[in-house]
Amino acid sequence: MAIDDRSPAILVRELRKTYAVPEREPGLRAALGSLVRRRTRQVEAVAGISFHVSPGEIVGFLGPNGAGKTTTLKVLSGLLHPTAGEVRSLGHVPWQRDPAFLRRMTLIMGQRNQLAWDIPVIDSFELNRAIFGVPRDEYRQRLTELTDLLELGELMRKPVRNLSLGERMKCEFAGSLLHRPEVLFLDEPTIGLDVTMQRRIRAFIAEYNSRTGATTLLTSHYMADVEALCRRVVVIHHGTLLYDGDLTGLVARFSPHKSITIDLEDGGEGLGERIPALVGPPEWIVSHAEGRLTLRVPRSETARLTTRLLANLPVRDVIVDEPPIDEIIDLVFAGRAGPAEVPPA
Amino acid sequence: MSGRAPGSLMEIYRSKFRSEIAVQFAYRGALAIWLLGLLLEPVIYLVVWTTVAASQGGAVGGFTAGEFAAYFAILMVVNQLTFTWHFHEMEWRIRQGFFSPLLLRPVHPVHNDIAENLTFKLLTFTAVVPAAIVLLVAFRASLQPSLVDVLAFIPALALAMVLRFLVEWTLALAAFWLxxxxxxxQAYYVLMLFLSGQVAPLALLPPIVQTLASLLPFRWMVAFPVETLQGRLSPSEILTGIGAQIVWIMLAWGLLQVGWRAGVKRYSAVGA
Structure with missing residues (x-):
């Protein structure tokens, strides 16, 4: 892994987090029994992961439910004490929750509301301004900027409880960024939003990053978020690190295949026997029907085979493609899937 | 960026005041009902005790009907200014995960609660004082405090507010473990009812209960300012009371610090 000469914005070394989860059998007897003796089981949510993030980077933090993503983000933002390991966010030990650190970062959780429920959004913003000690002129300037970028306009005068989920999320973003944090931890920031709103939030995150150079660590189940925003991804599963590198590398590593789709002239009539011979290994053929031939071919063979087919078949159209990233991620997790042990949310 | 400018805590309070007032006005209906309840409680005790006093030839344990009226009217004001709701609030926050946003702010969450508390008190105070005056008049209260009593009442009340807030906030931290x-x-509420003089003036209770109320913080959280304004205490008793309040405040403050640190440590160990 390339070492950045600047000191990393986020540093995680051998991070471990173990939860003690109370455990008991179902039923009344077990319930009474647990009054006397509580049994707990140790669940390792994060089992020794290491990575670092350079200033200004946007990194996608991927893994299935229960992989330890949220736990890691909570450790990094100071909400959780780790069981072991070394962590620095902006040079601070996060769980000491030094106000100087808290004023420089933010954690936005797609499923948690941080704005006051009953008062107009703008009043919550004003409160955040005071809490984070933002000077008034800077506040006004940032507010204008965020209002424009997120098109908040009318929303600001409404109480939060009267906003739709998407509107609320936009306001959460604005409220969490008024103090211009240098590090953003985003936990599923687009969850539950419609496609248009997802795209808006995504564009906003990219814009914020390019304007302020804020370091961003983002988890999402929507691969579109990750593809649009993150050149680098960190993949964890069962609390261990599976992959750390750029997104294209992930594809190359976990999907050594490409797909080739060929449409044949005249529905490919009379070519039935020639095709298997041209292609070679029969397992490369995924399907062949109604003039369309679909192949799944090792990366290294793709160019050679495509050339051969183009030269020998009446080809009308050809598409050479990476399998969809969702599929790859599925593949990655399926390959290592075991009984999922989910820490308390 | 780091290091908070002096006076900015004041700014947080000012902002919090404004937003809290907005919240309270959003729920004016609930506020009105709450005030009605607040008024009803002392009226019930008042009716009971004035009836008892009348049936016993005008006085019980040195309290005439008029003195009962004064006691419960002042008690209502003191109770309104000192009560807190942090048991519910803390439990709800921790169970629902609303505690995390507070932890991510660069200010101690206690400031949030102090500001909420003061705002609510300020708002309801304007309704409670007239209500108390109505009670005083309607039940023909007898109240002739000396100037010293009135002057002593102010710090006694202020310290009672601080003390009760600290004690109840600290106890509410138990929500981190339970x-x-x-x-x-519930247990605290029952103790409070008897030992802080809310059901009856402490002077009417058995000596052992009175001693207990004075040794524990309960008397100093509610009954003491009421007794002061009623002119039932000698100057030396007033000074002792204020001393007891200060000692308990320091103790509670220390406990709050310790409890807070341990609580947050636990919260962040088991998962937020």
């Missing part, structure tokens, strides 16, 4: 602090809340 998923249900309601049980503690």
């Amino acid at each position: 998923t249900k602090v309601s049980a503690i809340n």
